[in-house]
Amino acid sequence: MRNISGCAAKATRCFEEPVGRATREAALVHLTRVLADYTHGLSLDALPLRTREMVSSCIVDLLGATIAGHGQPGPVAIRASAGNTFGSGSASIWMTGRTASLLAAVFANSAAASALDLDDGNRAARGHPGAAIIPAVLTAADVSGRTATRDVVPAIVAGYEIGVRIAAAQNPEGIATRQTGRWASFATVAALGRLYRVVPDKVAQGLAIAGVLAPNQQANGSSGYSRMTGNDVKEGIAWSAALGVQALFLAMEGFTGPLDLLDHSGYYDDESIRSGLGQRFKIEDTYFKPWSCCRYIHPALDALDDVMQQYRPASERIAAIDVATFSWALRLDNDCEPETLVSLQYSLPYCLAAAVIEGSQSLAPATAGLLGRNDIADLARKVSLTVDREAERDFPARTRAGVAVVMVDGSRFETGLVDPLGDPARPMSKEGITEKFRFVTRHVIGPQKQQALIDGVKRVGDGDAGELLDALRDRLLFRDYT
16 A cells, blocks of 8 residues: 555554444434445445446546646646645646645645536536546545555445535525535545445544535635635635545544534435435436536527527627526626636626637637637627526526527527536437547647546446556646646
């Protein structure tokens, strides 16, 4: 086993230890323990083929988002600072050839994964599980020496299962924000608990600790009170991922939290967490994103893309673009002159205007060349947003939008309500996800390195992550972003 900066080696004391009957019976009354027991029993052999294939798709998609986001200011700042605050170690900062402590590497890898809003999501959770879970599991698997074991896939499934269930069960009256950082730490605890085969009572304590210490996120993101969403904190995913790692290691050393934190209906719905547990895996409900912007923007982009391909209206002849969608899309910052790529990710008008002028592929991923464009800003100001009753009724189970493009001569090209590409209702194929990976990483790594990562992911489903983790340790990038 590789050294895990001192603390993970001690974690072996928590693998498969017997648990006293009195302790088990007392803990089982709490949902934290129910979830811990469930994830402890997950095995690769028990997972259906479709679930294992979804894990592979999620990994490929996540690696594409990470590589594409590697050079963004937020991840660069984290890589520059995390070593000073979290210390050195043997954990890989992916594709840089550099290492750091486990916390630093998870923080850095997760930040790159979530930087461009290209990472996967779940409708019920209203957030992005993969950008926290997959970096945590793969980084921890590498340093623990479990690269050839059968634990990586069930660990990822466990993270999605617990993260999505807890996120979907949040009571908005008690938990005001819907940001991923509020619940991603739960997912990370569950995932690493399964990866390391930590006994359930320790995992339950880790969940309790993570739930208390998670960032509140009340100011930021699409549901935050701040109107300045163009910052690198975003949904707090990377910090929450690292926090989940720390919470689990604290629990393994005897640190405790409030085991009943999920048992209060004013904050979490018990039935939502328990319902169907073990019958169908939540990771199978994952959606994938073709464009690097908030998912709330995607249905309008897809509807607009339909209009552009069918009617090919000239941008200079467009008088207005009317969008009918759900109310949460109207709560985005929607800045018509975004100054950063993060701000662009939360601007429905600007993304639509960019898609008209530069084509929708300009958002796969968005680059700094889209910023400061007067032509895009002028068209963005012609975009109007209204709430559609049907789209509002269907949210959050579905995110739908319709678009009408009005020309200066009065002609009107419009669509009905559209589900975004990548949702379960309009799924991306495995081939489509792989093609997305190649496309969004095309300017960062070469075809040979792309194929090495794709081949490595294929072996993960067979219980061997070693080839992939070795590839992630290599220096793969064309440029050194530091």
